[in-house]
Amino acid sequence: MHFLFATRDELFITIAKIAILLFIVLTVNAYLTWFERKVVAHIQSRWGPHRVGPHGLLQPLADGVKFFFKEDPTPAGVDRLAYFLAPLLALALALTSIAIIPFGPEPLRLFGHDIYLGIAPLNLNIGILALFAITALGVYGVVLAGWASNSKYPLLGGLRSSAQMVSYELALTMSVVGVLLMAGSFNLRDIINAQGPMPGHPDRGMIGWNIWPQILGFFCFFIAAVAETNRVPFDLPEAEQELVAGFHTEYASFKFAMFFIAEYTSMITVSCLGTIMFFGGWLSPFPASWTLTHYLPSVVLIPFGLWLVLDGFRYETVLGRVVLPAVGTVITALGLVFIVFPHVNAFIQAPFWFLSKVLLFLFVYVWMRGTLPRFRYDQLMAFGWKLLLPVALVNVALTSFVIAAKLQWGAK
């Protein structure tokens, strides 16, 4: 398999990419907790974290330090191998799945090498399958944690969650089959490109995305994805009232943090996957001929940066009056750079749209957490097997029928 054994330069590039992506993902993870707490707080008419740092921005750092220095007791009678393996497995698999995601179409030319955004090789023809394979293994982290803890609540939580994840994995996989049929490929880059301008098709912007013909598939995908990541309203494995904290009840300190990071990372992965499958990945929602929309990144960044500067000067604490205007200045400068250098602006388009869509997905996740009550366990199972799976299957049948009909009688 030649792509596994790259030249030495490519090896170094890949290692550098892994380090950078790891740093970015972990930082985003940390600030996702801040984002979630802030959004949920505002939904409930509270302020959320605001004591540590300006607008509570240093709260994730404080949390991280706290996780490191907490006592880490190991309960009596645990199965040591599985107990220590479980958080490692959960975190490692969650982080691995990010490696499959491509973040942009154009390579960055640096030191005479084409550096593509994303770790997986371009011709990873089993992209989506590889992602599902890694998710499928992710169940073990939860199951082993529940079993190894030698305690009743984790065991119940582990059993619940393994049943839930296995059930919804089926619906999740079936829901994207329609997209795969339309793209004719497992490769994530091909799936995105199939939603963009094609020879013979005019460039229609967001009209060409899979969300319109695959609206049924998206419905199933999104619900199954929320269930698969154990988030509200499907967070039965860790239902506080019934199971304390479910499978990670007996974990403390950094081992708990590993489960926490794994959960948030899989949220990011699933959001990326939804963006790729149904919302055109890095494609702009506007046709490429609308050149004015290329300045949208600047139009978003500059006012936001200026607002941060103006608002920052009036902040209560001295630290805030220094940090917020500084961050605002950097953001404004970034926006100006995009206007002044057309090359940079052209390069930034794809990642900009990709990240915006992922952010929107993450916001919906948090929004749901602030809004919806939890399902009952039997409702959850009935919903998955009796509604979601049949709808996904109908969607597959409908899509195949339309594609077959187009091939048979299609307008050439």
Next chain:
Amino acid sequence: MGGEMTEPLLVFFVLAALAVIGAVSLILQKHPIHSALSLIVVMVALAGLYLLMGAEFVAAVQIIVYGGAIMVLFVFVIMLLNAGAEERTSLSKMAGPPGLLLVAALAAFVAATIARSGSSVQAAAQTGALSSTKGISEMIFRDFVYPFELTSILILVAILGATVLAQREKS
């Protein structure tokens, strides 16, 4: 084969060692969950070997179906039954020596077969076109569509049988 240690060969030996160690540990472990974990290691190592041979699709399906679905079911059932550590009876201890003999015989047979067809083993690594997703789907849904459908009917019958048996137990 030349004596040169190329990178694919190195990866092959690492994965093969992993698979063998996992398989041995599967038998030697006392606790069913540890045995199941060992089996997962074997499955994943096998998937790596498939990937090494260029069979991407088979590798992914190996992990999804065996590593994911089937082994999760195994672990789930072991947890649900709360199976304890294995108990050694005099009969299971007696099964050891004949089992070792059988293992030796099987290993000798497999080694002899491989030694006799040395060239075809190397050829197996180059069937990249056949192992692609498209090649596999053409084989399953065109060339061998009737055997494939028959197998699915067989599986359906098995599922129905299991359901009927489970229902009878309940009532």
